Amino acid sequence: MLLATACAPKSSVTGAASVAALPVPTVTGATRIVVQYPAEDATIEARDSTFLLGSVGTGDAALSINGQPVKVWPNGAWLAWVPLPSPEPVPAAAGAPPTETLTFRLVATSPRDSTSMLLKVRRGAAWRADSAGPHIDLTSFVPSGVTWLPASEDLRIQVRATPGAKATLMLADGSSLPLVEEPAAEEVPAGIRAFDRDTANLRPVIRSSRYVGVIRGHSLGDPLGPMLGAVTTSAESGAGAWARVRLEWPTRTLEAVWPLRVALLDTMPQVVRLDDDPAHGGGSDSITVGRAAPGATYNWFFPTGTRAVADRRQNGDVRLRLSAETRAWVSLADVQGMPAGSWPPLGRIGSLTASVAANRTTLRIPAGTRVPFHVSETSHAVSILLYGAVADIDWTRYAPTDSLIERIDWHQDGDNVRIDVTLKRPLYGYRIRWNGTDLLLDIRRPPSIDRSAPLRGLRIALDPGHPPGGATGPTGLREAEANLGIALQLQRMLQDAGATVIMTRTTDTALDLGPRIVMSEAQDADVLISIHNNALPDGVNPFTNNGTSVFYNHEQSLALARAVQRGLVQQLGLRDLGVGRGDLALVRPTWQPSILTEGLYMIVPEQEAALRSTEGQRRYALGVLAGLRAWLLDETRQ
Secondary structure (H helix, E strand, O other): OOOEOOOOOOOOOOOOOOHHHOOOOOOOOOOOOEEEEOOOOOEEOOOOEEEEEEEOOOOOOEEEEOOEEEOEOOOOEEEEEEEOOOOEEEOOOOOOOOEEEEEEEEEEEOOOOEEEEEEEEEEEOOOOOOOOOOOEOOOOOEOOEEEEEEOOOOEEEEEEEOOOOEEEEEOOOOOEEEEEEEEEEEOOOHHHHHHOOOHHHHOOEEEEEEEEEEEOOOOEOOOOOOOOOOOOOOOHHHHHHOOEEEEEOOOOEEEEEOOEEEEEEOOOOEEEEEOOOOOOOOOOOOEEEEEOOOOOOEEEEEEOOOEEEEEEEEOOEEEEEOOOOOEEEEEHHHEEEOOOOOOOOOEEEOOEEEEEEOOEEEEEEEOOOOOOEEEEEEOOEEEEEEEOEEEOOOOEEOOOOOOOEEEEEEEEEOOEEEEEEEEOOOOOOEEEEEEOOEEEEEEEOOOOOOOOOOOOOOEEEEEEOOOOOOOEOOOOOEHHHHHHHHHHHHHHHHHHOOOEEEEOOOOOOOOOHHHHHHHHHHOOOOEEEEEEEEOOOOOOOOOOOOOEEEEEOOHHHHHHHHHHHHHHHHHHOOOEEEEEEOOOHHHOOOOOOEEEEEEEEOOOHHHHHHHHOHHHHHHHHHHHHHHHHHHHHOHHHO
């Protein structure tokens, strides 16, 4: 693979001057190689190529990496897309994931001086069958650790090993279970799946075999104690209770301990209460997130006080039985066990009442207990699914002169109750909260818009993304600095247009995500915009995958995201990467339309230089302003 030295792409907008064409300052000085990414001894995740970026201190230097030339910009910045060098295996401790060392030799030469450096990084070694003989991958046991589960439930297991074996799971009671061989694909890194525009890189590669099986009704390893308790230490030498995997080849038989302890639960339900701040330290958002599988993306948002039945645990995750067919995984740290004999929660949904306030219509849903629920929305409706509940809804009372709610419907769906709220106009925002054991759904009334001055009187929350965290450009510009510069320019533009601006930060100080969201909601912002600039994961080519994008999460924010995307592309003149739905904290709020912009790429030298300049920051701010104004004037959202 040749080293790419291409410049940023030409504008995709006819007649628009690309912000990447702004002058890059010329720097002349001593030659000094600085690598901003990746750091020495960092672990990267890439298949065959990756990017490096940094500076050589002077714009008249020539740079090579492993003998191949790399473009240097006038300010000394450089960005390289390089093939991975031949790896050097790193000795690993027993049971630890194998790693490799990759060495990059950088040489920079100017008319005045020259310098060189070696950069060593690590990469997780792709497991392959041992050519010297049969082999079991001791890092591939799934599951591993500790598990509590019902005796009647299947436990799916798998391990990777050399193909062609007869595989058996040997249990402590002398019984055995056959394991079945299946081809195992090398995982495509998550960053490549999310950001690489070259679909050829998304194809999985079959490199080895895995052996799979199912266990039911067997405890494994030493006793574990209560499901919600601390795990006691167990030594492998505690012998007999451990399961072992046996793989038999014609020439050799191997065995290995399966590093898993399994406890079987009795039939008494374990009722739990959720609380993301059990120590009452403050600063939490009082929400426990639920996932469809451990480590999966967020799908449920359970307020503090929610009760449910816990029916399984895997290491630090606990599974909740929401209904006969629905399960959600939450963090063990957010789970409090209720006393033995506590009743499993059963909501009894009573008559529904809608009332009108100045900025909202509120639907009151009596439930009797804080049962789990899930909210979904479309452009003209909000639906609430209450798990483990029965409907006792004799009356549904509408509010007089309500301009928001068209119709309220409900139906019993197995052991769940579904309430559908159809709206008279497009959904602007909503929030849902407990008031005792009544669930309140607030439907937000859109702000009034003066078409001659659409921003006048609006409350706009501006969030300059980061710190902590954030990307760093080749010459060391931190994303947090660039985001703040753009937001301060946009703040002035919005104020000049008559808006009240709520800034989550005005200085280069760290601020966690939660307080940013709380601030925008507490001050009743009409819109929330989080300003960011982008980078890429390892293994994704930055020359072919940079551009402008805007992210949203909820239906009511999509039109705003599209309008601001058009404004940014027009002003910045970079490749239009389109809008995307993302599970990002700053776009999850529902009380106001919320978007997150990724206008430029910090890691591309000319785009970093533009972000250092007042003109580049001004164009970014103008793009957001133009999109926001166009969205406010769009009659289809009225």
